Amino acid sequence: MIKFFYSLFIIISVFSLGIAQENATNLWDGNNDEFGKKNLVQVKIDTSKTYQTIYDFGASDAWSTQFVGKNWPETSKKQIVDLLFSKALKKDGSPKGIALSAWRFNIGAGSLEQGKASGIKNQWRRTEGFLDLVGNYNWNAQSGQVWFLKQVQKMGVNSFVGFVNSPPVYLTRNHKAFSADGLSANISSENYSKYAHFLIKVIQGIKEYAGVNLNYISPFNEPQWKWQCCNQEGSPWNNDEIAAMTKILNDSLNKNDLETKIELTEAGQINYLYNNFKDENRGDQIHNFFNPSSINYLGNLSHVAKKVVGHSYFSTWPTERLIKTRKLLAQKIQETNTALEYGMSEYTLLENNEEIKGKGRDLGITPALYMARVLHADLTIANATFWHWWLAVSPYNYKDGLIYIDKNKNGGEIFESKLLWALGHYSRFIESGMIRIGADYASEVPEQEKINGLLCSAYQSKSRDKMVLVFTNQLNEDKVVALSGMPKSFKKMKLYLTTKSPQDNLRFIKEISTKNTFLMPRKSLITCVIESD
Numbered sequence: 001m002i003k004f005f006y007s008l009f010i011i012i013s014v015f016s017l018g019i020a021q022e023n024a025t026n027l028w029d030g031n032n033d034e035f036g037k038k039n040l041v042q043v044k045i046d047t048s049k050t051y052q053t054i055y056d057f058g059a060s061d062a063w064s065t066q067f068v069g070k071n072w073p074e075t076s077k078k079q080i081v082d083l084l085f086s087k088a089l090k091k092d093g094s095p096k097g098i099a100l101s102a103w104r105f106n107i108g109a110g111s112l113e114q115g116k117a118s119g120i121k122n123q124w125r126r127t128e129g130f131l132d133l134v135g136n137y138n139w140n141a142q143s144g145q146v147w148f149l150k151q152v153q154k155m156g157v158n159s160f161v162g163f164v165n166s167p168p169v170y171l172t173r174n175h176k177a178f179s180a181d182g183l184s185a186n187i188s189s190e191n192y193s194k195y196a197h198f199l200i201k202v203i204q205g206i207k208e209y210a211g212v213n214l215n216y217i218s219p220f221n222e223p224q225w226k227w228q229c230c231n232q233e234g235s236p237w238n239n240d241e242i243a244a245m246t247k248i249l250n251d252s253l254n255k256n257d258l259e260t261k262i263e264l265t266e267a268g269q270i271n272y273l274y275n276n277f278k279d280e281n282r283g284d285q286i287h288n289f290f291n292p293s294s295i296n297y298l299g300n301l302s303h304v305a306k307k308v309v310g311h312s313y314f315s316t317w318p319t320e321r322l323i324k325t326r327k328l329l330a331q332k333i334q335e336t337n338t339a340l341e342y343g344m345s346e347y348t349l350l351e352n353n354e355e356i357k358g359k360g361r362d363l364g365i366t367p368a369l370y371m372a373r374v375l376h377a378d379l380t381i382a383n384a385t386f387w388h389w390w391l392a393v394s395p396y397n398y399k400d401g402l403i404y405i406d407k408n409k410n411g412g413e414i415f416e417s418k419l420l421w422a423l424g425h426y427s428r429f430i431e432s433g434m435i436r437i438g439a440d441y442a443s444e445v446p447e448q449e450k451i452n453g454l455l456c457s458a459y460q461s462k463s464r465d466k467m468v469l470v471f472t473n474q475l476n477e478d479k480v481v482a483l484s485g486m487p488k489s490f491k492k493m494k495l496y497l498t499t500k501s502p503q504d505n506l507r508f509i510k511e512i513s514t515k516n517t518f519l520m521p522r523k524s525l526i527t528c529v530i531e532s533d
Contacts, residue, residue, distance in 0.1 A: 036480045036517065043456050045469070045485040046438030052341070052383045054434050054459060056159045057427035058102025059084070059392035059402055060346070061145050063125055063232075066112075067409040068393060069144030077147070079414055080403055084392055085155035087428075093508035094496070098402075098424030101432055102159040103152045104345070104388060105214070107202055108142055109166040109177040109233045118169075119176055124395060124407065125232040126177075130205060131168040131198055139209045146210050153212050159432075161263060161345070161388075162202060163218035165233040167195050177233035182226025185245075186235040192245045195219070196252040203260050216261050216305060218345075219249060222268030224282045238281040239288045243296035246289075250301040261305040264289055264298065266345060270310040270325055270382075274332035286332050290340055299337065307341040307385070308333065316374050317353040319451045326381035333383075341385045344378045347371075348390035349399035358399055365500040365523050367399045368418035372472040372525060375426060376455045379436065389423060421498045421505040422472075425527045428506060429468045429496075434459040439469065442484055454479055454520065469493075469528040471520055479520040486514045489532035499524040 068077060082088075086097030110129025111118035120126050128141040149160070166177040171194055172186045179186045187195055203214050220237045227234030237245075246262060253260060265285045267273050276283035286308050290299040298304050315325045333340050349367055350358040356370050371389075378384040394401025395408075402420040406412025439458035441450065455472040467490055473479055495509040499521055506527075512518060520526055 039478060040480045040482060040517070041454050041520075042442035042482045042484060043469075044438075044440060044442040045458055045467075045483060046440075047460060047464070047485075047487060049438030051436040052385050054379075054430055054436060055343075055386045055432055056100075056102035057386065057423065057430070058100050058104060058159065058161075058388040060104035060106060060163070060388065060390060061148055061392060062104075062106040062390075063127060064391070064393045064395050064405065065148045066108075066128060066142060066144040067124075068405065069147035071144070071410045073411055076411060076414060077151075080393060080405075081148070081151050081155065083403055083416060083420065085152060085157060087156070089508075093494075095424065095428050095506045095508075097428075098420060098506070099428045100392075101157055101427065102161065102386065102388060103149070103157055104161045104163055105145060105149055105206075107162050107164045107199075109164075109172075110169045111166075111177040111233055114169065114177075119178065119230045120232060121230050122232075127165075127233060129168050129170075130202055131170050133170060135170055137201060137205065139205050146206075149206070149210050149212050158215075160212055160214050161216040161218055162199075162206070162214040163221055163263075163266070163345075164199070165221050166227070166235045167191075168198055171195055171198070172235070176229075178229055178231075179227045179234070179236055182228045182236050185237045185241045186227070189241075189244065192248050193252075195245065196249040199249060200252050200256050200258070203258055204256070214260050216263040217249075218263040218266050218309070219245065220264070221266045222311065223266070224268045224272050224277075224279060236282070239283075239285065239296050240281075243289070243298060246298050246304065247301065250298075250303045253303040258303075260303070262301075262303050263305050263307070263309055263345075265308055265310070267308075267310040269314050270312060270329050271315065273308055273310050274328050286336050286340070291336050306337075306339055307343050309343045309345045312344055312347040312374055312378060313350055316370075316377075317351055317355065319373075319448065322374070322377050323381060323447060323451060326377055329382050342382055343386045343388075344382070344384045345386070345388045346390050347374060347388075348401075356399070359397065360399065361397050361401075361404060362399055363404065363415060363417045365418045365498075368422035368498070368525075369472065369474050369523060371419055372422045372425070373451065373455065373474065375423070376457060376470075376472060377451065379426075380457050383436075387426070389419075416505065418498065418500070418505075422525055424506050425470050425472075425496070425498065425525045429527055429529050430459050430470075431461065431466075434461055434466075434468065437467075438485075454481075465489075465532045467528075467530040469530070471526045471528070473520045473522060473524050473526075476522050478522050480517050481520050481526075482517045483514055486530075487532070490514055490530045491533055493528040493530040496527045496529070497521070497524060498526075
């Protein structure tokens with residue numbers, strides 16, 4: 001009993017008061033004490049169960065990097081790059097950054113050059129364009145974004161997506177970067193070939209002037225929305241318009257002997273992927289583009305990537321919806337083409353519900369845990385092969401950034417968020433090519449209880465010599481985790497922790513035996529990295 005109270009005292013001191021936790025994992029070397037028995041969660045790893053291959057974790061450069069990359073001091077820019085992409089370790093063994101492995105480059109429509117005439121009120125949401133207002137190409141444009149593009153490649157990233165919110169204003173119906181009526185694409189079919197030519201030129205130009213290959217081109221971002229005046233660049237697209245434009249672009253890529261693939265469908269909400277939802281002209285996109293019986297079938301085109309892409313917005317609350325929508329998505333893919341993959345290419349906390357409000361900057365653990373649950377569901381229920389956050393760098397008063405900055409075009413303060421480090425629990429350790437494997441509670445636990453409680457997922461290298469386990473404790477109580485099913489060659493694991501405490505940002509705790517239990521603090525994330533002997 002004395003040992004129990006001593007342990008309890010240590011727990012309170014370490015976790016409730018938020019001080020150093022180096023010895024936390026020593027509090028239990030078995031399940032013999034009272035606290036350990038009461039709060040024990042047994043997790044079974046099953047390497048015989050294999051699921052999707054994970055390719056990358058990323059974020060986009062919209063829109064602030066155009067100013068940061070162009071005008072901010074080198075030291076500030078380097079700090080941002082390190083936080084997002086560094087694989088280095090600090091002296092204490094903690095990661096210096098989250099090692100993102102993909103980068104989304106926003107190909108601008110040219111609204112910034114239009115100034116106030118663009119109709120887009122916020123300068124921070126206008127973009128430069130490589131194609132100017134009279135039809136000439138300017139490869140000095142988007143220099144801030146190109147600076148980041150080059151730096152990202154230097155950091156070892158080799159997965160790049162060029163995504164378009166609106167075709168160039170030079171080509172749009174209303175010469176604006178938003179739609180006049182929201183009913184159809186803001187570009188006439190007569191200009192589809194010119195739009196394809198523009199995308200080809202951008203792919204070639206970025207290769208020539210930045211030395212970066214765009215692996216994927218995404219011409220239709222969130223085509224379901226009307227994108228009318230006056231918040232940002234954007235264009236609606238109906239399914240038949242997407243099909244017609246994609247065929248032209250596919251031919252252009254072939255003629256120019258480019259390897260870049262076309263990424264479809266960037267659905268603004270995943271419901272549009274598997275049924276008509278609120279618009280039959282813009283919904284049921286898996287069937288429309290990847291079922292051979294559809295008049296809009298694109299699955300046989302050489303440059304169309306064999307994957308469907310969606311955004312996780314407005315499908316995350318309540319958690320019953322989080323589960324149901326992702327199950328329906330996975331089911332639709334299996335029914336249509338088992339070779340198709342799913343990728344989640346954009347998400348941030350836009351929801352306003354009982355648990356979270358999108359408006360209001362919050363650098364703390366609460367939005368990070370919400371994001372972690374969505375990420376977990378996308379990987380383990382929808383079987384996402386990649387996962388990309390929206391804004392890498394945000395000047396806004398929303399829960400939309402991994403890193404926050406002052407809204408100043410020439411320099412300012414940089415603020416790390418727990419969102420950054422929560423994503424890092426996946427991006428820093430799950431390497432490209434790792435395969436998700438079985439990881440679940442050892443005993444029967446209702447699905448709804450699991451999604452709201454302690455989350456766990458596991459990933460293994462193809463060579464089977466490395467394993468990564470990611471845990472998120474959403475509960476307001478500490479838990480003790482015990483592992484079973486671990487292959488004999490995996491004997492020791494390194495633990496990395498994120499809590500609400502300022503010093504707990506993917507902090508390396510220690511290395512322990514895989515046979516030992518370890519403490520999972522309330523409202524925290526822990527990643528276990530295990531390499532075989």
